[in-house]
Each structure stands twice: as C-alpha cells, then as structure tokens.
Amino acid sequence: MLGSGLSNQVGASVAALAFPVLGPVGVVAVRQWVAAAVLLGAGRPKLRSFTTAQWRPVLGLAAVFAAMNLTLYMAIDxxxxxxxxxxxFLGPLTVALAGSRRRTNLVGALAVAAAVVVLTRPRPSTDYLGIGLALLAAVCWGCYILLNRTVGKRLPGLQGSAAAAAVSGLLYLPVGVAVLWLHRPTVPALLCALVAGVLSSAVPFLADLLALRRITAHFFGIFMSVNPVFAALVGLLVLDQHIDMASWLAIAVIVTANALAVGTVAQHPKEKKAP
Incomplete structure (x- = not known):
C-alpha cells in the first residue's frame, strides 16, 4: 500500500516535469494509453458479448476516468x-461520509469544510481556476467510485474497468496525436510522460491488486488517506513546491476525517445508502 500511494504521487510529480513541453493534455494522453494497455492485458474484456445495460456504465466510467485525470493534471500545473x-481527495471522502449518518461523521464533514476554507482562502497568489479544476477532479473521482460499483456488479472480474480504460484511451487518441504533433516532444519529456503512466497507472494497479488479497477493503480505504500527505511531501522534494503550516494542518484534518469515515462505514454497514 505504501508502494502504491508513493508510486502514484511520484508519477504525478514526474508528469509535471513534462508539462512545459507536452502540456497536461499531452501527458494525460500518454498516461491513458499506458493505463489502457495495462488493464486490457489484465482484464481481457470480451467486448463483443457486452449488452447495452453493461456498456452504459462502462462508457460513463470511461468519460469520468478521462475527465478526472485531465482536470487533476491541469490543476497540478x-x-x-x-x-x-x-x-x-474530497471526492472519495464525500462518498465515504455519505455512507453514514452518524454524528461523528457530521462533525467530520464540518471539520473538512473548515479545512477546505483554509486551503482555498483568498491570497494574492490564489489560482481560483486551478482550485476549480481540482474540485472538478474530486467530483469525477466520486463518480468514478460509484460507477465502478455498478460496473463491478454487471461485469465479472476486471472486464468493465479494462473496457472503460480502452475507451478512454481511444478518446485521447486524436487529441493526444494532435498535441504531440503541435508540441513536438523531446526525448526527456516523452520519457517523463511514459514513466508517469507506468508509476501512476501500472504500478498502483498491480500493487493494489496484491494488497487487496491480503487486507480488508475498508482498511485499504483508510490507508488511501496517506495520498494527500504523500502528494505534499513529493511536491516539496521533487518539485520544490512549498505549502504553509496552516495548509499542512488542513491536510491532516482531511486525512483524519477520511480515516474515521471509512472506518465508521465499515463498522456499521447497515447505514450504507443504496448505490
């Protein structure tokens, strides 16, 4: 789990190194192609046998997958x-909080709201478009979780996820080719994009798969909370991106709220809402 979270965030930081040459769109295109290759090899979906009822959530998942990575990388930039x-991370946190009506989670939601205010407080250097893109990525991640549940119920194994990754890769094919044509990639930039695709798609996918064979899903969900912490640390060490103490405290509040929310839902499954 440590390897998965760290690989994902290091991959994002490596991707950021290629932004000046390829831009976020070009880097995301390469990442989607890598993800499609990995998941198609692992899931081997029988596309011709899919029914309309199965294709519908798969196409929705593909669109959300494509939008989530693009908005996140544009926000990182x-x-x-x-x-x-x-x-x-507010996306999966919202899904977790919505799964319980306990008072502790209501307090957690209020604490998260306060933390978000701290993180996005107006300053001379505040980039509201970047914040908006990150929040849109959060909405996409929340939808991604809910659609994954539906896909998992309608299709066996990894077939649904693999098909969604393939469609997402196809969506980026004309856009990615156009971007790479207009912004001729240098060898270092292209290598950064490929490494980002491997570190942020292939490695986390395989690591998560192995981890989930050994631990419970709710513990895995709790441990996902380390991703914002890893992101801040990797941003500092790799990209020299500094955040102030108030922002660190806000990140700690969000991480703690997620851990409590996921743990509470796991202990009280009857409170979960129907998908």
Whole structure:
C-alpha cells in the first residue's frame, strides 16, 4: 500500500516535469494509453458479448476516468501537487461520509469544510481556476467510485474497468496525436510522460491488486488517506513546491476525517445508502 500511494504521487510529480513541453493534455494522453494497455492485458474484456445495460456504465466510467485525470493534471500545473491532490481527495471522502449518518461523521464533514476554507482562502497568489479544476477532479473521482460499483456488479472480474480504460484511451487518441504533433516532444519529456503512466497507472494497479488479497477493503480505504500527505511531501522534494503550516494542518484534518469515515462505514454497514 505504501508502494502504491508513493508510486502514484511520484508519477504525478514526474508528469509535471513534462508539462512545459507536452502540456497536461499531452501527458494525460500518454498516461491513458499506458493505463489502457495495462488493464486490457489484465482484464481481457470480451467486448463483443457486452449488452447495452453493461456498456452504459462502462462508457460513463470511461468519460469520468478521462475527465478526472485531465482536470487533476491541469490543476497540478496551476496550484501544485499537494493542494491539487488534497482537493481531489474530497471526492472519495464525500462518498465515504455519505455512507453514514452518524454524528461523528457530521462533525467530520464540518471539520473538512473548515479545512477546505483554509486551503482555498483568498491570497494574492490564489489560482481560483486551478482550485476549480481540482474540485472538478474530486467530483469525477466520486463518480468514478460509484460507477465502478455498478460496473463491478454487471461485469465479472476486471472486464468493465479494462473496457472503460480502452475507451478512454481511444478518446485521447486524436487529441493526444494532435498535441504531440503541435508540441513536438523531446526525448526527456516523452520519457517523463511514459514513466508517469507506468508509476501512476501500472504500478498502483498491480500493487493494489496484491494488497487487496491480503487486507480488508475498508482498511485499504483508510490507508488511501496517506495520498494527500504523500502528494505534499513529493511536491516539496521533487518539485520544490512549498505549502504553509496552516495548509499542512488542513491536510491532516482531511486525512483524519477520511480515516474515521471509512472506518465508521465499515463498522456499521447497515447505514450504507443504496448505490
């Protein structure tokens, strides 16, 4: 789990190194192609046998997958890795909080709201477009979780996720080719994009798969909370992106709220809402 979270955030930081040459769109295109290759090899979906009822959530998942990565990378380009990933993390946190009506989670939601205010407080250097893109990525991640549940119920194994990744890769094919044609990639930039695709798609996918064979899903969900912390640390060490103490405290509040929310839902499954 440590390897998965760290690989994902290091991959994002490596991707940011290619932004000046390829831009976020070009880097995301390469990442989507890598993800499609990995998931198609692992899931081997039988596309011809899919019914309309199965294709519908798969196509929705593909669109959300494509939009989530694009908005996140565009946000990273504008507001930095730590802040962008923390705001994106509000997506799964909202899903977790919505799964319980306990008072502790209501308090957690209020604490998270206060933390978000701290993270996005107006300053001379505040990039509101970047914040908006990160919040849009959060919405996409929340939808991604809910659609994944539906896909998992309608299709066996990894077939649904693999098909969605393939469609997402196809969506980026004309856009990615156009971007790479207009912004001729240098060898270092292209290598950064490829490495980002491997570190942020292939490695986390395989690591998560192995981890989930050994631990419970709710513990895995709790441990996902380290991603904003890893993002802030990697942004500092790799990209020299500094955040102030108030932002660190806000990240800590969001991480703690997620851990409590996921743990509470796991202990009280009857409170979960129907998908």
């Amino acid at each position: 504008r507001i930095g890795l730590g802040l962008a990933v923390t705001l994106e």
